């Protein structure tokens with residue numbers, strides 16, 4: 070049962086209408102896109118950093134966990150109240166405070182939806198490149214916390230490359246300002262980078278200054294079909310070796326192509342075993358040259374077919390091929406384990422082959438697609454958990470996938486973060502000394518371990534290993 | 546036997562929500578409130594917990610369930626096409642069953658219990674004559690949608706002195722080679738805007754169709770679905786299925802987007818033999834489009850003085866993929882200069898009981914519409930749903946604009962009947978019966 074005084078204090082800070090304690094309220098703020106469910110003790114909707122600071126101080130006083138929450142679209146359980154506590158929802162802090170056309174920056178509150186910011190800056194001919202597939206609903210705060218990436222990152226980089234400064238409420242309730250609004254800034258430690266990607270474990274971001282670029286004049290989209298993943302990989306390295314950095318270089322592997330065959334508007338050839346979607350952007354004249362050059366480079370590599378979109382509608386038709394993947398995948402099996410590993414670009418074909426081998430060894434379908442340009446592969450292990458022993462098989466499959474990834478010099482998460490879902494595997498990638506250092510940092514900044522506990526590191530919550538799937542009311 | 550689907554009937558669909566959160570980008574209720582209780586994902590999580598007996602009903606649960614316009618915007622964008630609008634209907638019926646009070650009655654309670662709303666009530670814009678109101682069947686959506694106590698809140702049209710049934714017999718024979726068309730008018734058209742019904746019937750007569758317009762048809766049931774009134778829905782469905790089985794019809798056409806959804810979606814919302822009835826239901830714009838009317842109209846010479854016109858997509862057509870047909874029909878009109886409105890497809894904010902229970906939010910959603918409308922500079926806005934017409938008119942009044950709201954059919958009708966060059970029209974439309 071939640072302490073009455075704590076509740077009253079919360080109501081005083083944000084107003085009673087913004088403090089939710091009914092069972093249904095707690096239920097609907099205890100999940101994210103991992104589909105895991107936990108019960109927080111109380112949910113609070115906040116409006117400004119002062120409120121957040123006061124709430125964090127209270128949480129320390131009452132020694133109760135605090136969970137920053139954006140759109141709840143996280144894929145690794147970052148916002149799950151695994152130990153109960155106070156969920157702090159930031160979706161209503163959604164003001165775009167400033168778009169500075171002289172200095173090419175924007176300053177926003179964390180609840181601003183990514184695509185909304187993009188549309189607003191584009192009205193002034195500016196451009197905020199990071200484009201997670203969830204951009205229409207995920208928040209900038211969540212993007213900062215997870216260091217979100219997307220297809221455009223081959224050319225433009227990920228969220229961390231665009232964050233100039235932050236306002237952060239620390240785990241002890243202080244309000245910090247990191248970085249600034251300038252491109253250059255070396256005053257003191259680079260705390261901005263520390264907070265970006267910290268998954269809400271080091272503080273709650275309440276204000277964000279991002280860097281903007283001039284909006285590219287135009288883009289051109291191509292669809293290229295290959296007879297093998299190797300020829301597709303050769304195509305990718307040939308393009309990059311010839312000093313062309315496309316905006317996006319998306320690939321679909323053979324298993325993915327099998328899923329979408331017959332379900333796409335554009336024809337996918339019988340012999341097609343790998344597919345690349347290539348997009349370039351820039352001035353119109355350069356685009357024509359670039360597409361010609363790319364096609365010139367690819368033709369000798371034995372492509373099956375290439376198609377360059379003449380206009381926006383045709384480009385959308387190409388992207389529809391990519392969009393058809395998710396809906397068609399579910400038809401294989403009901404349960405999906407979606408991992409976003411990343412390997413060095415040149416290792417993509419090796420990794421795909423390794424995944425095919427794991428798939429046949431354990432007899433589970435694995436569907437792979439992703440960002441060939443930066444080696445980020447979305448690995449989807451498709452199973453039916455109703456089958457006896459399947460969970461154990463999945464655990465083995467995932468372990469093997471992550472081990473292989475790390476052995477190739479890759480990372481177990483390219484963009485989704487660690488949260489709870491990947492915490493058991495972090496040790497595969499990070500050596501004990503480094504892990505220890507990270508935990509010391511966490512301990513120093515959050516002495517009471519109240520800021521989003523039970524995430525990233527298993528040690529903060531040993532019971533983490535057994536993920537409860539059932540609803541459970543935390544007895545706190 | 547025809548009955549409503551229950552929460553249990555929707556169990557599989559409810560479990561298909563993967564909690565991705567994509568609906569946040571498309572739900573008008575969420576975009577106003579920005580809280581999880583307002584969005585499809587939150588409602589489905591509650592529905593699932595209700596099914597599993599894992600949640601007690603509370604004030605917030607009821608409030609969250611009332612925060613839904615049943616617009617279906619989430620459904621078309623959901624990767625798994627989870628029918629949240631239908632599921633919320635089932636939850637509301639379940640809540641009404643448990644408490645014995647329908648959401649509308651609660652909503653009325655909310656209005657009369659709030660002083661700020663009561664003040665608005667005092668500035669009553671138009672009064673409804675109780676005499677006219679009494680003639681409307683108790684099960685009609687108009688009573689559920691605009692209960693007498695709540696009516697003065699918003700600008701709504703005066704009830705027409707005569708309803709549509711008074712103007713036409715049940716059967717009007719046409720060209721024997723042409724299909725027989727059933728007309729489902731719906732409450733909005735029958736009682737508030739009978740002229741739209743007249744345009745609808747007269748256009749079809751002009752084109753030579755036989756018309757069956759059963760006078761014992763009832764409300765489409767959408768307002769009752771919105772209010773969570775299960776028994777009324779069942780009564781209406783049985784009544785309508787029986788009414789249209791009295792004579793063989795090839796189509797059942799609607800001129801109201803909500804009715805189209807109400808009687809066309811029965812296989813998704815009811816259990817029992819409703820397929821045959823619902824499969825005949827078609828929106829009149831789709832029908833006219835399929836008959837090629839837009840081609841014929843495009844061939845007419847463009848008029849020298851043209852009006853600037855835009856179009857608002859009613860949710861209940863948009864979510865059925867009907868966006869092209871009304872637009873192309875409007876664009877084909879010789880006296881129209883069509884201007885597309887930004888976010889033409891976003892909900893107007895009416896949403897059945899939503900606008901009664903949450904008039905302020907409903908008004909805010911309407912204000913967004915008015916803003917986009919203003920930007921088009923159009924003098925007229927057409928739409929294909931009397932509900933949207935009421936809401937748009939209200940939004941326009943509140944924003945102090947002077948744009949005129951009309952039904953698409955009004956323009957089609959006036960073009961067909963006023964085309965000076967009637968012989969030319971006859972040439973284009975061989976079926977036009979100019980003797981009329």
Ligand SMILES: Cc1cc2nc3c(=O)[nH]c(=O)nc-3n(C[C@H](O)[C@H](O)[C@H](O)COP(=O)(O)OP(=O)(O)OC[C@H]3O[C@@H](n4cnc5c(N)ncnc54)[C@H](O)[C@@H]3O)c2cc1C
Nearest residue numbers: 139140141142143147202208210211214217218269274484
């Ligand atoms: C369909 C789909 C597609 C996706 N595609 C991509 C993709 O292409 N690339 C990608 O990178 N990700 C993707 N994601 C994952 C997810 O959308 C991102 O991780 C996103 O950044 C999460 O934002 P959110 O607002 O939903 O955050 P939440 O899920 O609410 O929270 C995520 C984490 O951030 C923390 N947090 C949230 N706000 C703050 C704040 N203001 N301060 C401190 N911590 C905070 C939370 O505590 C939690 O740990 C996808 C998800 C879905 C469902």
Ligand code: SF4
Nearest residue numbers: 562563565566568623
């Ligand atoms: S979009 Fe569909 S699947 Fe995703 S959370 Fe919303 S209702 Fe669930």
Ligand code: SF4
Nearest residue numbers: 572613614616617619
């Ligand atoms: S039907 Fe409309 S209002 Fe209701 S949840 Fe879906 S999008 Fe939101």
